[in-house]
Amino acid sequence: MKKKIKELVEFLNKNKPVRSINIMEVCGTHTMAISRYGLRQLIPENINLISGPGCPVCVTPTSDIDWIIEIARQYDVSVFTFGDMFRVPGTESSLYNERSRGRDIKICYSPADVLNFAKNNPDKKVIFIAIGFETTVPLTSVIVKRAYKENIDNFFIYNTHKLVPEALELLLVDREVKINAFLCPGHVSVIIGSKPYNFIAEDYHIPCVISGFEPMDILESIATIIRQINKGIAEVEIQYRRVVREEGNPTAVKLMYEVFDKSDSLWRGLGNISGSGLKLKNKFLKFDAKTFFPVKRIKSREPAGCECGDVLKGIKKPAECRLFSKICKPENPVGPCMVSSEGSCAAYYKYEKLKV
Amino acid sequence: MTINKNKKFKDKIIQLSHGDGGIKTGELINNLLLKYFGNEILNKLEDSAVLNCSGKRIAYTTDSFVVNPIFFPGGDIGKLSICGTINDLVTTGCTPVAMSLSFILEEGFPVPDFEKILLSIKNTTLDTNLKIVTGDTKVVEKGSADKIFINTSGIGFFGNNIDISPRKIEVGDKILINGGIAEHGTAILSSRKEFNFKTSIVSDCAPLSSMVNDMLSASKKIHALRDATRGGLASILFELARASEININIHDDKIPVKKEVRGICEFLGLDPLYIANEGKMVVFVDRKDADKVLKAMKKNKYGKDSQIIGEVTEKGEGLVILVTELGTRRILDLQYSEQLPRIC
Numbered sequence: 001m002k003k004k005i006k007e008l009v010e011f012l013n014k015n016k017p018v019r020s021i022n023i024m025e026v027c028g029t030h031t032m033a034i035s036r037y038g039l040r041q042l043i044p045e046n047i048n049l050i051s052g053p054g055c056p057v058c059v060t061p062t063s064d065i066d067w068i069i070e071i072a073r074q075y076d077v078s079v080f081t082f083g084d085m086f087r088v089p090g091t092e093s094s095l096y097n098e099r100s101r102g103r104d105i106k107i108c109y110s111p112a113d114v115l116n117f118a119k120n121n122p123d124k125k126v127i128f129i130a131i132g133f134e135t136t137v138p139l140t141s142v143i144v145k146r147a148y149k150e151n152i153d154n155f156f157i158y159n160t161h162k163l164v165p166e167a168l169e170l171l172l173v174d175r176e177v178k179i180n181a182f183l184c185p186g187h188v189s190v191i192i193g194s195k196p197y198n199f200i201a202e203d204y205h206i207p208c209v210i211s212g213f214e215p216m217d218i219l220e221s222i223a224t225i226i227r228q229i230n231k232g233i234a235e236v237e238i239q240y241r242r243v244v245r246e247e248g249n250p251t252a253v254k255l256m257y258e259v260f261d262k263s264d265s266l267w268r269g270l271g272n273i274s275g276s277g278l279k280l281k282n283k284f285l286k287f288d289a290k291t292f293f294p295v296k297r298i299k300s301r302e303p304a305g306c307e308c309g310d311v312l313k314g315i316k317k318p319a320e321c322r323l324f325s326k327i328c329k330p331e332n333p334v335g336p337c338m339v340s341s342e343g344s345c346a347a348y349y350k351y352e353k354l355k356v
Numbered sequence: 357m358t359i360n361k362n363k364k365f366k367d368k369i370i371q372l373s374h375g376d377g378g379i380k381t382g383e384l385i386n387n388l389l390l391k392y393f394g395n396e397i398l399n400k401l402e403d404s405a406v407l408n409c410s411g412k413r414i415a416y417t418t419d420s421f422v423v424n425p426i427f428f429p430g431g432d433i434g435k436l437s438i439c440g441t442i443n444d445l446v447t448t449g450c451t452p453v454a455m456s457l458s459f460i461l462e463e464g465f466p467v468p469d470f471e472k473i474l475l476s477i478k479n480t481t482l483d484t485n486l487k488i489v490t491g492d493t494k495v496v497e498k499g500s501a502d503k504i505f506i507n508t509s510g511i512g513f514f515g516n517n518i519d520i521s522p523r524k525i526e527v528g529d530k531i532l533i534n535g536g537i538a539e540h541g542t543a544i545l546s547s548r549k550e551f552n553f554k555t556s557i558v559s560d561c562a563p564l565s566s567m568v569n570d571m572l573s574a575s576k577k578i579h580a581l582r583d584a585t586r587g588g589l590a591s592i593l594f595e596l597a598r599a600s601e602i603n604i605n606i607h608d609d610k611i612p613v614k615k616e617v618r619g620i621c622e623f624l625g626l627d628p629l630y631i632a633n634e635g636k637m638v639v640f641v642d643r644k645d646a647d648k649v650l651k652a653m654k655k656n657k658y659g660k661d662s663q664i665i666g667e668v669t670e671k672g673e674g675l676v677i678l679v680t681e682l683g684t685r686r687i688l689d690l691q692y693s694e695q696l697p698r699i700c
Contacts, residue, residue, distance in 0.1 A: 005682060038684025084625070100371045109551055109624070215682055330691065331379045341625035351686050 008219040009042050016044035017229055022178055023047065023222065024171070024314050026164065027185030028055030028342025029213055035351035037215040043222060050314035051344035053167050054185055056132045057084045058312060058337045058344075059267045060160050063300035065090035068129060068158055070295040072103045077293070079158075080108040080117070081129045088336040091300045111143040118147075118155035127289045130157040133164050135187040137278065138252040141259040144284050156289040159280060162265050164188050165196040166276035172204045177313050181207040181225040183218070186240035191256075193248025194236050201234040212240040259284055268302075268336065269309025308335040311344055318348040325349060363387045372697045377586030377632075379690055402522070403444040403583055404512070415450040415512040417441060422505050424698040426473070428547040430539075430559030431634075433506055434473035436700060438480040439563045439634055441510040443583040446568040447637070449520035450512030453485060458492040460505040473504065484565050486510075518572065524579040525600040529668040530646035532639040534567060534653050535560065535661035536612040537589050541631035542620050544699050557616055562635030567656040574652035577642035584636045585700060590629035590676070590688045592638060598674035606666035606688070609681040629678075630691050632699045643667065 025031055031051045034040065040049060053059050069090050072079050079095070086107060087096045099105040108114050111128055118126035130140040140157060147155045164185065171177045184197055189210045197208045207228040211221035221239040228235060238244050256278070265277020280288050302308075305323050310316040318324050318337070328334035330349060337345035365387040373380040390399065397405045404417040419440045426433040437457070445452040457477070461470070481488065543559040545551055564583075571578060580600075582592045589611070597604050613628050621628045635658060641649045646664055653659035669677075676688040 002681070036686070037680050037682055038686050039682075041684040042682065096371070100369055106550070113550060331373070350689065350691065 005042075005216055005219060008216070008223055011223050012043050012047065012219070012226060015223075015226055015230060016046060017226060020046040020048060021180040021229060022050050022314070023181045023183055023225055024050050024052045024179045025183040025218075026052040026054040026168065027183075027188070028058065028340065028344065028347075029187070030183055030185065030211065030218060031055070031344045031347045032342060033213050033215065033218060035347040038351070039215060039218060040352075042219070047222065047226070050179075050317070051311065051347070052171070052182075052314055053267065053270060053312040054133070054164065055337070055340050055342035055344070056136075056160070056162065057088055057340035057342070058308065058335075059162060059167075059270065060085070060088070060131065060336065061266045061268045061300070062090055062302055063266070063298065064158075064160050065094070066298045066300045067290070067295060068127075069093055069095065069098055070298055071127065071158070071289060071293045072098055072105060074295055075125065075293050077125045077127050078104045078106060078117070078121075079127045079129065080106050080114040082109075082131060083107045084340045084342070085129055085131060087333060087339045089303065089333055089339075091298075111139055115143050115147055115152065115155055118152055119150070122154055125154050125156070127156045127158055127293075129160065131160045133162055133185070133188050134191040134256070135185075137161050137256045137260065138191060141255045144259050144280070144287055145255075147287060148284060153286070156287050156292055157280075158289040159278065161260070161278045162267065163262070163276050163278070165192070165200075166273055167267060167270060168197075168200060170270060170273050170276075171313060172200065172206065174313065176315050179206060179314065180229065181209070183221055183225070184208050184210040186210055186212050186217075186244055189238070189240070189244045189248060191249050191252045194238050194244065194246050195248075197236045201236050205234040207234045208236045210236070210238045210240050210244055212242065267312075269312040303334045306335040308337050308345075311337055318345040321345070365391075375697065377591060381586075382690070403447045404450075404510075406448055413514045415445050415448040415514070416509070417444040418507070418509040419444060420505065420507045421700060422502075422698050423544065423700055424502065425544075425547055425549070426469070426503055428559055429543050429557065431561035432473055432476050433504060434477040435480045436561050436634060437506040437508050438477055438486075439561050440585070440700060441508045442484060442486065442563040442565050443585075443635070443637070445510050445512040446565050447520070447581040447583050448512065448514075449518040449568070449572060449578070449581065450514045451485065451569070452510055452512040452565055454487055454489045454511045456490045456492075456509045457488050458507040459494070460501050460507070461493065461495045462501045462503050463495060463498040465503050470504070480563060483563055486565075515572070517576070520578060520581055522580045522582075522596050522600045525596065525602055525640045525668060526579060526642070527602065527668050527670055528643050529579055529640045530643045530664050531593075531604065531606070531666040531668070532641065532646065532650055532653065532662060532664050533584070533589065533612070534564070534635075534637050534639075534656075534659040536614045536617065537584070537633055537636060538613060538617050538621060538628035538631035540634040541588070541699055542617050545624075546620065555616055555620060557614070557620065560633055560635035562658045564635060564637050564658055567653060567658045568637065570652045570656050571639065571649050575641060575645040575649050577645045578639060578649065579642065580640040582638045584633045584638050586632050587690075588628070588630040588632055589636070589638065590627070591690055593676045594674070594688060594690050596638075596640075597676050601671060601674060602668045603670050603672035603675040603677065604666055605669050605677050605679055607679050610663050610665045612661050612663050627691075629688065634700065640668070
């Protein structure tokens with residue numbers, strides 16, 4: 001293992017590109033691994049690893065948090081969330097603060113548990129915050145289908161699901177964003193395969209490598225990117241062959257679109273992206289928390305000074321945000337990127353706050 | 357922890373993070389509790405206070421236990437209350453001799469469960485010279501507490517010439533730990549009913565008095581001991597480094613972590629370095645005696661997987677540096693997290 005890493009590091013140093021290049025790691029799990037293992041210390045300085053929008057919690061707009069809080073305040077409901085979402089600040093509160101004030105907000109580990117809770121507590125109205133990219137959508141789909149089949153009428157989802165490839169296209173047309181290659185998320189491609197990224201290589205001439213999450217996977221993927229760049233080619237390659245196939249998992253994709261249709265979606269920091277979201281099909285609309293629990297219009301605002309948008313687009317590194325580690329800290333997060341276990345600000349704060 | 361009495365405690369309500377052993381707990385202790393009770397003994401904020409009673413030194417500690425669930429793989433709230441108290445005491449190098457036990461019971465709590473806990477307490481003390489010498493029982497209405505809470509206090513006496521304290525740590529000291537980390541936290545988590553998959557992880561909950569005794573017999577140059585409970589290994593190293601104004605190097609590939617523990621931490625996005633232990637002692641010892649102490653630890657049943665995990669590199673501002681298996685370096689900081697409430 002160590003020998004292989006040494007070889008990869010030597011390869012990168014020997015073949016480093018002549019000019020400085022930006023590789024965007026789309027996925028928050030990659031961001032965390034890069035920081036946690038100190039991979040920047042191993043690669044040549046002119047290979048710049050920049051973080052992308054691939055942390056579902058980070059790209060959830062403040063208005064969604066506000067909306068969920070409003071539902072919890074106005075209705076007698078049990079809200080289940082994954083832990084990451086718990087402390088993300090809304091405009092003036094968070095789920096965490098709401099729980100301290102007596103609202104019934106619980107952390108869950110799997111949507112199936114939430115559905116079971118709803119079944120076992122028929123007198124309670126139960127809302128699951130469905131979040132994540134293509135990786136988690138099939139899980140939500142299974143649960144919604146089950147709730148439909150078993151006619152469970154006290155279970156709802158607050159849907160914030162989003163799709164990755166559509167967001168990447170937005171970055172490519174943004175002139176401020178300078179990306180020479182993408183390190184694509186392995187888990188997403190387990191579901192969607194590699195083909196949805198083909199347009200990036202073909203239309204934009206940007207190499208894409210679908211990578212695993214071990215340090216060696218990431219270094220190997222960077223080496224693959226450098227090989228392509230040095231040859232002047234752009235292709236979609238799969239490094240994470242252990243689990244990713246070109247065609248992905250067609251059964252899971254089919255399941256997604258049995259329950260959801262594509263829709264537009266608002267991304268925090270990136271704005272509205274056409275076709276980047278999912279909405280429940282009409283057949284399943286009775287499970288939609290937004291429809292079932294109407295709330296008064298909420299005036300959401302993004303926190304002043306927070307530069308999450310530029311961080312999510314890779315224009316700024318977390319430490320270049322004026323609030324980073326001064327006002328915005330894990331114990332007092334201003335934006336979600338400082339909260340999520342996949343957030344780039346959290347990764348930099350935790351692992352790269354000080355250069356050793 | 358740094359004590360700055362001028363800082364105001366700003367939070368308006370108590371939240372779970374005030375009890376997680378991290379940054380917010382520090383603020384609560386420093387900016388609120390010490391404001392009212394600060395004195396030269398309490399201000400040290402060590403696991404046990406060392407008192408001078410008519411020329412004789414005595415170690416004194418207290419602890420409360422609210423773990424959920426009350427029965428978990430590797431232990432229960434009763435065993436935990438004894439181990440927690442013993443381990444807090446032995447960080448001073450003393451021999452625990454007496455304990456108090458107070459129960460807060462919820463109306464409706466089944467007596468067979470209570471007896472199971474009492475038996476477990478008895479069995480845990482069999483291993484030691486410890487006696488339960490006083491206690492109390494309160495019962496509250498259903499819903500006013502969750503099943504059973506336990507409060508303890510403990511007293512320990514010192515042998516001759518034993519002086520163990522963070523201020524004795526020296527540059528060059530080796531840092532040892534007596535086995536795999538993060539087992540208690542992950543065992544509790546995976547035994548919670550909302551957590552729906554089975555693991556074979558067992559809490560490391562254990563009374564470490566016999567092991568510490570063996571270590572003290574093997575070397576007179578043990579400088580400091582610390583029980584790596586809430587906040588995990590990283591937090592206590594951070595606190596010790598700050599308090600003793602030293603910098604530390606820790607080697608990631610030397611830190612024992614069981615494969616299954618690592619797996620579950622990765623799955624849940626947790627860092628084992630910050631997960632609670634209930635039977636792990638971190639030892640600072642003169643480097644010349646490190647192997648001797650390691651050998652003594654390995655001989656004890658609670659120290660079979662002991663390892664030398666790092667060393668004190670220099671006097672400094674209290675940096676804890678993790679050297680990764682790739683040879684890269686990063687700083688371990690005090691972290692903020694309340695992901696695992698009621699872990700002990």
